[in-house]
Amino acid sequence: MTVVQVQNVEKRFGSFQALNKINLQVNKGEVFGFIGPNGAGKSTTIRVLLGIIQASAGSAKIFGMDVWKEAVQIHHRIAYVPGDIHLWENLTGGEVIDIFLRLRGKVDYKKKEKLIDLFQLDPRKKCGTYSKGNRQKVALIAAFASDAELFILDEPTSGLDPLMEQVFQQCVAEVKKNGKSVLLSSHILSEVEKLCDRVGIIRQGEMIETGTLEELSYLTRTNLKLTTNSAIKDLSEWSGIHELQKENGDYIFQVDTDKLPEIMTKLSSYGIIKIESKPPTLEDLFMRHYEQKG
Template sequence: MSVIQVKNLTKNFGKAHILKGIDLEVTKGEVLGFIGPNGAGKSTTIKVLLGILKATGGEVRIFGKDAWSDAVEIHKKVAYVPGDVNLWPNLTGGEVIDLFLKLNGTKNKARREELIQKFDLDPTKKCRTYSKGNRQKVALVAAFSSDADLYILDEPTSGLDPLMEKVFQECVMDVKRQGKSVLLSSHILSEVEKLCDRVSIIRQGKIIETGSLSELRHLTRTQMLVETKQPIIGLNEIKGIYDLQENEQGLSFQADSEQIDGVIKHISQFGILKFVSSPPTLEDLFMRHYEGSEGTAAGGKH
């Protein structure tokens, strides 16, 4: 069942075409990673989903309702965490969390207390005294304490230390186990790799690839390190081999995933002493997409 359904979404600001016909789907109980460089259109897409911006064209539905005209109804079941949280300076962190939970109609005090402990947050301090990381924690505690069915998270761990990132990841896995859905926009690729069932890559206002990590691995190369009894010959003639280098550890190279079988058959003739293979990471996959002729035009950091 689709929780988010986006079809041919376009968004223009004057003559600037920011989103150019996006298709996006998040199903029940799924964590979808939404990745791309800064300026690719991630935050604009999220603002349209939240009903903050009106789409120029296309269809955007959440829980089967229109994201713009039914925004108030939709928001009762949505928790949102932005990458830069602004809070009321004179309220304490605890008061802000309570306010959000009241607006959401959630009465789960035990969950609130548990998360405050887990995120190591002092809820008695005024928000104006909080660091960026602590403001982020307030938003995360409020989001994960609420009784939402959909979590829209836009760079949610921005400003968190690695220990708190781990707590965040546990929270995402918790809601997933409960059959809730998560749209996670992030440029921390290790985070996406750990948490997401599928990934959609956006570039310059277009979705250029969507699939599970195993489906997208065909776009990447496997790193290999080999040591053999006899020197390997003829490896550079095999199609799909890149970056061939000899060093004291042995021979290192990258191979297209579909060529691995042929590569192993070839090198086995020379008496393998050591063979180390590293599967491609999401980072490899991501960078491969941005290596093209327009790679430098994508803008922003990756």
């Protein structure tokens, strides 16, 4: 079942084309990673989905409803966390969380208290005293304590320390387990790699690629560290070898995935003593895209 459907969406601000024929789809029970650098169009796409701004062209639907015309009905069923949180400074964190939850109707107090403990938030302090990370926690607790069917998270871990990022990842895994959907916008590629079923890459307002990490693996390189009996004099000239370095007699380099079988066959003739391989990461994928398109 499709929860979010964006088809050929464009957004222009005067003569500036912020989004150019964006297409993406988020399915029920799926975590979709929406990645790109600052200014790529992630937040503009999300504002269109939230009904904050109207698309100049194309179609965007959530739960089969038009995001602009039926925004109120959609908002009853979604939770949104932006990357920059502004709260009422004279209210406590606990009071703000309660306001957000009461706006949705039913409040699950046990779930709320559990999340406050997990995120190690002091709900008695006024929001004006909170750091950026604590303001982010308030928004995340309010979102995950709700019974939303779709979570739209725009750079949600901005300001969180590594321990709290792990708690966030647990929460995403939990909502996915319960059949909920997540649209996660991020430039923290390791976060997307850990959490997402599929990934969409946006650059300068255009979708470059969409697919599972497995489907996109041809765009990455594998990192190898190698020790051989015989010296390999012309290794840097082999097709598919990149970023070659020599360190204490070891060869450290990257290999195009499609060339790996051929290169391994050639390397075996030099007498492999030791070899270490690191799987390609989403960061490799991301950087390759920008090298190729740049």
